[in-house]
Every structure is written in structure tokens, then in C-alpha cells.
Amino acid sequence: MIEYSGQPHYLVAVDCIVFGFDGEHLKLLLVKRGLEPEINKWSLIGGFVGANESPDDAANRVLKKNTGLEGIYLEQLQIYGEPHRDPIERTLSVGYFALIDIHKYEAQLSDEYHAEWFLVNESPKLIFDHAQMVADARKKLRYKAALHPILFEMLPKKFTIPQLQMLFEEVNDTKIDTRNFSRKISSTGLLIKLEEKDKSGSKKGAFYFKLDKKKYKANFQAFLNLIPNLKL
Amino acid sequence: MIEYSGQPHYLVAVDCIVFGFDGEHLKLLLVKRGLEPEINKWSLIGGFVGANESPDDAANRVLKKNTGLEGIYLEQLQIYGEPHRDPIERTLSVGYFALIDIHKYEAQLSDEYHAEWFLVNESPKLIFDHAQMVADARKKLRYKAALHPILFEMLPKKFTIPQLQMLFEEVNDTKIDTRNFSRKISSTGLLIKLEEKDKSGSKKGAFYFKLDKKKYKANFQAFLNLIPNLKL
DNA sequence: TTATTAAATGTCATTTTGACAAATAATAAT
DNA sequence: ATTATTATTTGTCAAAATGACATTTAATAA
Incomplete structure (x- = not known):
């Protein structure tokens, strides 16, 4: 196969900022990271973009994998691409924010998967630039919600x-x-x-x-x- | 260096939808693509994201290179990442839209660089998914301009x-x-x-x-x- | 029967909006 | 010098939207 000569190649990932509402407070769905580095640290739901899928596809896939949920409201936030945001090797991540009806899936979440809900204001320290992603997502959620239902x-x-x-x-x-x-x-x-x-x-x-x-x-x-x- | 094992790596590019206003009509800045495939076809201003720069950096760099302009208003549009959007090898592109004071730079544009302005409604056929990018950018421009100056x-x-x-x-x-x-x-x-x-x-x-x-x-x-x- | 408590609803003055036409300032024509 | 021309600038008014504010209502508990 022909290639563009000499250009560097990178990993591309997706990360989902998943919001839910328990009737009182806004919540955030987090998982414990399953691979090194920062294994077992709290992280957004994410994963690498596979060879035969778009970032949108990947976001839906990792959401399904981590929560069992399909057809979730998902919107592209922005790309996070600082050269050293991932210490292992260069990885660009497409941020998505997702909105979930927390009750509908509460049971299956805590059983089959080990994602956990946190109050947005009391969420634990997150890996890499994920805290920035959450801040950006909250801002965009406010913005969007002011204009659209x-x-x-x-x-x-x-x-x-x-x-x-x-x-x-x-x-x-x-x-x-x-x-x-x-x-x-x-x-x-x-x-x-x-x-x-x-x-x-x-x-x-x-x-x-x-x-x-x-x-x-x-x-x-x-x-x-x-x-x-x-x-x- | 440690690597994430077995994950595919991709090229990452940026493409800029550059808008200008000549006093009468909205215009679009295009260049003739300089590499295969689709060489010499009309294209958005773009380029690959280098090893030591963020996509934002890359967008500013390619804009400077193709127009001589610095400090341009630039905003991330979205990522374009369909697996086969580039026929040579998988390339994800971050779309940006840029707003330029067309008069300020008209001279240097046409002389030093071979970028050309087109009426947005009379622009030529574009490579890859660039026409979609332009359509998305116009929509976002309308949206943004309705709310912000x-x-x-x-x-x-x-x-x-x-x-x-x-x-x-x-x-x-x-x-x-x-x-x-x-x-x-x-x-x-x-x-x-x-x-x-x-x-x-x-x-x-x-x-x-x-x-x-x-x-x-x-x-x-x-x-x-x-x-x-x-x-x- | 009364007390309690959250839910649902009403009023009014102010501001914003949309639809509409007349006045103005400078030059060109006579 | 007067008039005609033409794009710029500004004004009015009714309707709708907004923000600030308090009372009534429906159900249960006491």
C-alpha cells in the first residue's frame, strides 16, 4: 500500500464524559483504568479507535462495553492533542459528552460493569487531562442546555x-x-x-x-x- | 520506549475552512493540493500534525505557511475520522474554521502564495470530504454568529x-x-x-x-x- | 377539623421584538 | 442656484417576552 512518506503516526482514542441526574444532583460516570500506566486510577470511559471504525463508532462501542447502554445521546466535544498528554506514547483523544437516564440503567451498571457514579463536584482525581475534559464538558453542557432541550x-x-x-x-x-x-x-x-x-x-x-x-x-x-x- | 501493544496508529491532519468577506460576498480560501493523490485538485488548507505540536498548533502553522497570516481567529469544528476518507492510508483530520479580514491580506495572498478566494456558492469541487467540512463550517458559522460577535x-x-x-x-x-x-x-x-x-x-x-x-x-x-x- | 408542605398558578411593570415609512445628507443634474 | 437622486439614518407602535413578586391549591398528617 502507498503511504504518505515520513509522516508520524499516532494513536487515536476517545474519552466519554458521561453525565447523569439522580433526581437531586448531577453525576459523572467513571471507571478504573484497566491498563498501564495509571492502572486502577479513576478515568473517563474511553478506548482506542479501531482500524475499521470512526471515532463516533468507537465512542458508542466503548460506552456499550463499559455500561451496556446503546443509543445514548453523544456529542463531540473537541480533540485533545497536546504532544505529551499521554506519557507512554503520543495519543490524541476525541472527547465526547454523553447524557444518560441514570435510573434506567442503574442496576445493570453496578452489577455487570464496574463503572461508578460520582457527584460532579466530588469526583476523584482523574488521569491525564481528564479533569480538563470534564470541565470543558460541563461548560458545553451548560451552553447547549441553555439553547436546546x-x-x-x-x-x-x-x-x-x-x-x-x-x-x-x-x-x-x-x-x-x-x-x-x-x-x-x-x-x-x-x-x-x-x-x-x-x-x-x-x-x-x-x-x-x-x-x-x-x-x-x-x-x-x-x-x-x-x-x-x-x-x- | 513503552508502547500500547497492538493498537493501530494513524496519521492526523488538520484542515482549515477559511472564510473571508469582500464587502459583498462570503468567500472561501482554497489551495491546489501539493501531493498525491488528487494532486493539483482544489483543497482546503491543511497538513499533517507534527510530532511536537498540538492540532491547534498545526492549524496555525499551516495557515501561516499558506497565507502568511498569523493570529487568525480559529475555532475547532469537529474531527473527521471515517476509516476510508483518505484513500491512501487512514488519516483523521481535525477541521477548523478560520475568519479573515480579506482586504488586509489580499495583496500578499495572491503574490507569495497560491491560495485563491472563491465565492462560497461557486467554489470548485473539493477533494475527499472537504465539501462536507465546508458545509459543516458554514452551519457552525451561522450558529455562532447568531450568538457571538x-x-x-x-x-x-x-x-x-x-x-x-x-x-x-x-x-x-x-x-x-x-x-x-x-x-x-x-x-x-x-x-x-x-x-x-x-x-x-x-x-x-x-x-x-x-x-x-x-x-x-x-x-x-x-x-x-x-x-x-x-x-x- | 386543622395544620402542614410542596405544587401550581397569576399579576404587573419593563423590556424586547417585529413590522412598517419618513427624513436626512451629500452629490449629480438641470 | 435649484432640483433630483440615492443610499444612509432614524422613529413609531402594537405585540410578545421577560423578570420580579405572593397567593392558592391539593393532598396527607396531626
């Missing part, structure tokens, strides 16, 4: 408005006025009110809502401006 | 409101109401009106403005909502 990806099919608001508050690390928030959310027309109530949080109970899938897909690219007094 | 990067230090509006109209492929546009622009507080007028376009002449650099940097991350009836 991606946070629903972290909620179960049925959810309440107070839950939704808590998620927004967690992501943006801010308090939002209840009245203005529900007005804005309902003005998007993305939610369908259900008969059932969630009684776990209060005596009165909060009505469940579900996403209007059609409108969700149609409006995914539209600008919603969901965060008041937004300053990034 | 990046389009000023394509204008000379002194510019008029009608020029600015034309640029916005070009990027968004739409007509904007003059009155609402200037109201919105002036409400950003980013512009400083100069004494001088540009008499080239009309009898009355249009006042020159310049950017308030401090406010520009301070507000770069803020949301400006510059495009009416925005639908992406």
Missing part, C-alpha cells in the same frame, strides 16, 4: 416539573424562579401532562409529564433560551 | 453599518430589516462611531465604526441574539 436525555420518560427544574438548577449552578421556569417550559410546547402524579416528594404530589417526541425532534435545533439572566 | 473578525478595523449588515445577510442567506438591525447592533454597545465617512458607496456616505475592543472581549461569551426569527 438536551437535558431531557437525562430524565426518565415520566418526570415532574420540579424534577426538571432541579436538573436545570444543577447544571447551571443557580436558582431559578418556579413561576417563570414553568411558564417558559410550558411555552416550548414540548411537554405533555399525564394523569398520574408523583407522590414521593410531597403530600400534594406533582404531575408527571412526558416529552412530545415529535416536537422534541422538530425543535431540537431551535433556540429556546431556557436560562434567565444567562451569562456564560 | 465573531463576524467582526472578517471586517477591516473601520467598517460601516451597511457593510456589517451585508455580512450578516451573506452568512445567514437572508435579508434583515435595516432599522431593526442597527437598533440591535447599537444596543450591544460594541461599536464606536468615528468622525470619518465612507463615501465609496453613496453620495451621502456612511459613517465608519470601530470595535470597542474591551467590550468585545468582555462580551464575547455573552449571548447577543443577533439574528431575527432565527431558525437553524
